[in-house]
Amino acid sequence: MSTRTRLVxxxxxxxxxxxxxxxxxxxxxxxxxxxxxxxxxxxxxAVNHRTPNSISSVSFDQRGFDTLxxxxxxxxxxxxxxxxxxxxxxxxxEDAGSGDDTGDDGAGGQGRPPGASPPDAVRLxxxxxxxxxxLVGGYLVAHGHxxxxxGFQGGxxxxxxxxxxxxxxxxxALDRFRTLPPFEVAEAVGAGxxxxxxxxALLVGAAFLSNVLPKGTWLALVSAGTVPVLNVAAGVAVVSxxxxxxxxxxxxxxxxxxxxxxx
Amino acid sequence: MSVHLAYLVAGWLFLVGAxxxxxxxxxxxxxxxxxxxxxxxxxxxxSVGYRRxxxxxxxxxxxxxxxxxxxxxxxxxFTDVVVSATxxxxxxxxxxxxxxxxxxxxxxRVSGLRG
Numbered sequence: 001m002s003t004r005t006r007l008v009x010x011x012x013x014x015x016x017x018x019x020x021x022x023x024x025x026x027x028x029x030x031x032x033x034x035x036x037x038x039x040x041x042x043x044x045x046a047v048n049h050r051t052p053n054s055i056s057s058v059s060f061d062q063r064g065f066d067t068l069x070x071x072x073x074x075x076x077x078x079x080x081x082x083x084x085x086x087x088x089x090x091x092x093x094e095d096a097g098s099g100d101d102t103g104d105d106g107a108g109g110q111g112r113p114p115g116a117s118p119p120d121a122v123r124l125x126x127x128x129x130x131x132x133x134x135l136v137g138g139y140l141v142a143h144g145h146x147x148x149x150x151g152f153q154g155g156x157x158x159x160x161x162x163x164x165x166x167x168x169x170x171x172x173a174l175d176r177f178r179t180l181p182p183f184e185v186a187e188a189v190g191a192g193x194x195x196x197x198x199x200x201a202l203l204v205g206a207a208f209l210s211n212v213l214p215k216g217t218w219l220a221l222v223s224a225g226t227v228p229v230l231n232v233a234a235g236v237a238v239v240s241x242x243x244x245x246x247x248x249x250x251x252x253x254x255x256x257x258x259x260x261x262x263x
Numbered sequence: 264m265s266v267h268l269a270y271l272v273a274g275w276l277f278l279v280g281a282x283x284x285x286x287x288x289x290x291x292x293x294x295x296x297x298x299x300x301x302x303x304x305x306x307x308x309x310s311v312g313y314r315r316x317x318x319x320x321x322x323x324x325x326x327x328x329x330x331x332x333x334x335x336x337x338x339x340x341f342t343d344v345v346v347s348a349t350x351x352x353x354x355x356x357x358x359x360x361x362x363x364x365x366x367x368x369x370x371x372r373v374s375g376l377r378g
Contacts, residue, residue, distance in 0.1 A: 003286065003371075010285040014278050021274045022266055031267035032315035039312065039333030043320060046334070052322040054331070058338035070342045077349035084356040088363065147323045152345050219323065245352050252359060 050215040051224040056145045060230040064209035067230075068194055071237055075191045078241045085248045091256050118168060126168020133161030141235035145224040151231040155238025163246055171254050180247050183240035190237025197229050269310035276303035290358035290368045294351055301347045305340050312336035 029035065046057035059067050117123070140154030166174040198209035206212045209226075216223030280300025287293040312333030320331035362368040 006285050025266045025270040031269055031310055032313050034314060036333040038335045042335050047327045054320040054334040055337045058334050070345055073346050074349045077353040080353050081356040084360050148321055
C-alpha cells in the first residue's frame with residue numbers, strides 16, 4: 001500500500017473516530033465534577049483497610065487480581081525480549097572483560113573513544129547518585145502503602161540507580177557489579193511470591209488475593225495487611241525484570257558483534 | 264454541546280500518534296508514536312477522575328475524608344504506564360530483529376515472512 005493510499009484510509013478512519021469521540025466525550029461527566037461514586041467507595045475501602053495511599057489499596061488490595069495480570073505482562077515481555085535478543089547464528093559475543101582495546105572500530109566498546117573515561121563531573125555525580133537513588137528506590141517500595149510510590153515505581157528507581165554505574169563508569173564496571181542470572185531467578189521469585197501471597201489467602205478460607213493479614217495501626221510501616229508484602233514481591237519482580245531488560249539491550253549494542261565474514 | 268479541552272487533548276493525542284505510525288519510515292519512530300497514542304489514555308483517565316479543589320488520594324498528611332481525586336482511575340493509569348513501558352521494550356526488541364533480518368528499519372521495506 002502506498003503512503004498516499006494509507007493516508008487516505010487513515011484520514012477517513014480518523015474523521016469517523018474524531019466525530020464519534022467528540023459525541024461520546026460530550027456525554028462524559030463534566031470535568032472536575034464532585035461526584036465520583038467509584039472513587040469515594042474505593043477511598044472508604046482503603047481507609048477501612050488502613051491504607052493511607054488509596055491508589056496502592058486499589059492496585060494491590062481491591063483489584064489485586066488485575067495487578068497480578070499486569071505483573072505477568074511485565075514478566076512475559078521480559079521473557080519475550082530475552083528470546084528476541086538472544087544470540088543469533090552468525091553473531092558472537094565480544095569478550096566484555098578484555099578492557100579498552102576492544103573499542104578500536106569507533107562503534108565498539110563503550111560508545112566513546114578507546115581509553116577515554118567519562119568526564120569527572122559525570123563520574124562524581126554518578127557515584128554520588130548511585131547510593132542515593134537505590135535508597136530512594138528502597139524507600140518507595142517499603143512505603144508504597146503509606147505515601148506515593150510502591151513496588152513498581154520503587155523497582156524502576158532501584159534498577160535505574162544501578163545503571164548509573166554504566167553512566168559513571170563503563171559497561172565492564174556494570175557487568176562486574178550485577179550478573180544477570182540471579183536476577184532472572186529473582187524475577188520468577190517476585191512474580192511467584194505475588195501468586196503465593198494470593199494463594200495463602202485461600203488457606204484461611206478467603207478469596208484469592210484478599211487482604212487477610214492484620215491491618216495494624218494507621219500510618220505504621222507494618223500495616224495495611226498484604227499490601228506492603230505484595231509491594232515487595234512486585235518490587236523484586238520489577239527490579240529484576242528491568243535489570244534483565246536493560247542488560248539485554250546493553251549487551252545487544254555493546255557486546256554482540258557479527259562474526260567475521262558473515263553478511 | 265461543550266466538550267472540555269482535556270477530553271479533546273486526549274483524542275488529539277491519540278490521532279496524532281496514529282498519524283505518526285501511518286507515515287512512519289522507521290520502526291523506532293513508529294514505537295515512539297505508539298507511546299504518544301497510548302499517552303492519550305492517561306490524559307483521558309486522569310481527566311475523568313479529576314475533581315475540582317481536591318488533592319491527591321494519599322492520606323499520609325491529610326485527614327481521611329478530605330476531598331480527593333478519584334484513586335480508581337489513577338490505579339488504572341499506573342497499570343497503563345507499566346504495560347506501556349514493557350510493551351515498548353518488547354517492540355524495540357522486535358525492531359532490532361526486523362532490522363537485522365531485512366537490513367532496514369523502514370516498515371515499508373520490511374515485508375514478507377521469512378523463516
